[in-house]
Amino acid sequence: MTLLNAIMLAGPMEQFEIMQIIPFHVGNLDLSFTNSSLWMVIGVAAISLFMFMATRRLSLVPGRTQSAGESFYIFIADMLRGVAGSEGMKFFPYIFTLFMFIFASNLLGLWPSIPGTPAKWHTFTPTSHLIVTFALGMVTFTLVVVYGFYKNGLGFLKLFVPSGVPILMLPLITIIEIVSFLSRPISLGIRLFANMLAGHLILKIFATFVASLLVAGPWAVLSILPFMGNVAVLLLELLIAFLQAYVFAILSCIYINDAIHPSH
Amino acid sequence: MVMADKDQTSYEDPNDEDRLDRLGQKIAKARGEKHETGPETHSTLGKGWRLATELVAAPMVAGAMGLGLDRWLGTLPLFLLIGIGIGFAAGMLNVTRAMKEMEPDKGDDDDE
Incomplete structure (x- = not known):
């Protein structure tokens, strides 16, 4: 019963609350180690462990872990080569890291919290915060801008000047192209953040339905319905955890391709 | 051996x-x-989210830029409105491009 009470008392937004684990302040800057940082560290540790296990005993006929690791490698490598060509393969480490980090964060966030632990040790999804996903989007954006200018010099600006446009329309079109370009990190960030936020909200709300039906006397029978719903949503969330990491990675590939071949 | x-x-x-x-x-x-x-395994859900955010992000960026200009120049509604207008145009452009990318038979496209 105490567990049920805890489920009902906590609002659906409480799972997104940032809590300090190790407070650390420099002047006005709050650099505390929070639950978000903790789950990023857990994500990175999980990826490192997985990749270490996968590459520990390399053999020509791969074992289970090795072929799992290899299929991640092949998946990302094929995607990047398909979008940006073999020239884009120099960005493979970045795209692979990006994909694995987002995937691990999304997936680990679906892990249930240990009942009865203080809120700051609860499971947390770093990618459910706009600032995190936006920062990841900005890394891609910065990479594209810096590499685009480094590779093409001022020719990179051709990206904003489509060919075959009447001279009268050119200033307007250029402004629109620039806005479209600037909106990329925002749309990357919002998409991932909104997906994660929405999924976790739905899970929590369905869980609240289950809990409140369970204490409603004879109506407790009906609690199986939201419970089944929650199972279905959780399965969907597993798919979304992968899908959004994939979408983020493939869009990064598309944008990097723009930096390599800047002409529309 | x-x-x-x-x-x-x-x-x-x-x-x-x-x-x-x-x-x-x-x-x-x-x-x-x-x-x-092949990487062309977009699910319908992924497509939907992709298009929705592509459409929404551009007006937000352009609107924020317009608002910034207005704050600076003290012409409040002017550049905000222009910005949102341009943002919608850019959003439509983004959506059109995203749709084009999703087409199954794109065959490496005609750009370049």
Whole structure:
């Protein structure tokens, strides 16, 4: 019963609350180690462990872990080569890291919290915060801008000047192209953040339905319905955890391709 | 050692350069090339989210830029409205591009 009470008392937004684990302040800057940082560290540790296990005993006929690791490698490598060509393969480490980090964060966030632990040790999804996903989007954006200018010099600006446009329309079109370009990190960030936020909200709300039906006397029978719903949503969330990491990675590939071949 | 099983299968000879290729061909033949690895596995849900955010992000960026200009120049609604207008145009452009990318038979596109 105490567990049920805890489920009902906590609002659906409480799972997104940032809590300090190790407070650390420099002047006005709050650099505390929070639950978000903790789950990023857990994500990175999980990826490192997985990749270490996968590459520990390399053999020509791969074992289970090795072929799992290899299929991640092949998946990302094929995607990047398909979008940006073999020239884009120099960005493979970045795209692979990006994909694995987002995937691990999304997936680990679906892990249930240990009942009865203080809120700051609860499971947390770093990618459910706009600032995190936006920062990841900005890394891609910065990479594209810096590499685009480094590779093409001022020719990179051709990206904003489509060919075959009447001279009268050119200033307007250029402004629109620039806005479209600037909106990329925002749309990357919002998409991932909104997906994660929405999924976790739905899970929590369905869980609240289950809990409140369970204490409603004879109506407790009906609690199986939201419970089944929650199972279905959780399965969907597993798919979304992968899908959004994939979408983020493939869009990064598309944008990097723009930096390599800047002409529309 | 190596010579002993040479006649049976040569895949285990580490000095044979082509052994992986031959194994790959054999596997591909056994699979009957039904498995084409391509990144075009967008689900409908992914597409929907993609288009929605592409449409929304541009007006937000342009609107924020307009608002910034207005704050600076003290012409409040003017550049905000222009910005949102341009933002919608850019959003439509983004959506059109995203749709074009999603088309299954794009065949490396006609740009460049």
